[in-house]
Amino acid sequence: MTESVSWTSYVDTRAQVEHERLTLLQEVFDPFSAQLLDRVGVAPGWQCLEIGAGAGSVARMLADRAGPGNVTATDMSTDFLEPLASSGIRVMYHDVTVDEPPGEFDLIHSRFVLEHLTRREEALRRMASWLKPGGWLVVECGAPAPELASDPVVGRALTAMAAMMSRLVGTNPTWARRLPLPLEDAGLVDCTAEAHVVPTRGGAPMARWLAATNRLVEEPAVDSGAATADEMATAYAAYADPSYVDYTWLTVAAMGRRAD
Template identity: 55%
Template sequence: MSQAIGWNNFVDTETQAEHRRLRLLERIFDPFSLRQLEGLGVEPGWQCLEVGAGAGSLARRMAELAGPGNVVATDLSLKFLDPLTELGVTVLRHDVTTDEAPGEFDLIHTRFVLDHLPGREDVIKRMASWLKPGGWLLLEIGTTMPELSSHPATRRSMAVLTRVMTERVGTAAEWGRTLPVPLEAAGLVDCAAEGSILPARGGEPLAHWLMNTTKLVEPHALATGLITREQLDEAFALYETPSFVDYTWMTVAARGRRP
């Protein structure tokens, strides 16, 4: 197995292509995320932390709900977060695995971050310790399910995506399916979880996002012989074909409250 090097060493997180992929991610997954956030009853004055803010949409919504001066948005790359600073949100370069707490919070949220981190259970415990009494930790984790693909080509390409992300980034593709147990192990209460599976229909946003995410591992996968150019092109063609539908990506949202 190749040594894992982490997300920011494997993906160039500051390219315009990555910005487009993040904006597409927001378009697809924000409705589910916003329902989770708003379900916790965020009010003006809540101190909120967005870990791994990406292109900034969820921190922006937190600012609308709680007030921009009450929101901290962190990431290892801040290239796409200048608009948040202009709103009055505090934007910090911060490593959730090692850096000190950036404050005390009523709500901490992170999406598609912990599944790529080593020691993710310890990171949950760290974030739980940053909560005020009664504060909420809300996690969203992605999990690939290539075995459910409706076509051999996309089954193969998603299996390769999962393998490369596991070996080179350190991603735990199935870890989200253990939630909310890790939140309970961190001492949180009122824990619950919900899964969402959307149809990836050819030519539509989720299919395009899955194709663009697979392109992140394309050079490594081709160079190491995990997949051929022809096999990958067949999968990409399906992601553009309106008659193709797949259900191979699940988002799990889990929440827990500090007693």
């Protein structure tokens, strides 16, 4: 049985509003992803796999570095990835938890995927096994930190979002804080990890992305009592107000190499 289907069943991955949310995600997090790809030295001719490619921006980065014919972009919903195929990138519907390996790769990258899988460490081991000797696995995972919110009401709304994602999708909002240990457990070497924080300032893309992500779970959060409608409204107002700033979202990136 698939372990990823709960996300694509819960979120309408074909909706325009979801495309807009993913576009904001790319605007916020692509610069850090690009730094990671450059750090491992992605070069022309590298065989690259992007897992959970979303709206396709990281796959395009890989194509710029390795050549489009050397890049495979996979997801459980490929509607937003179809434009990549015309550039020569291989686009595949693929479930990382159960489907056959899509090849062997010099680099495998995923962003905000593993934390949403219930058997995430098993999926990570599968990904590691698809590396060529010397190949790199780079994973980025979200770790919300509502306790750091400058407004406690915004913190409660973020706590509710994490709780609802956990209940409805199977997300583990704290798993990323164990990195890089799962990569080491998967047999990779030279493993490192670091956390990256983008300020959440009202009206900026980061705040707008968090607001859009909150809206994915607003109704069940209010219905279950995890947050009140007034608390959600207060959070949305803060996310729209340029005078609001906090640092409540960690992106934890880890990388490791398969031994030669």
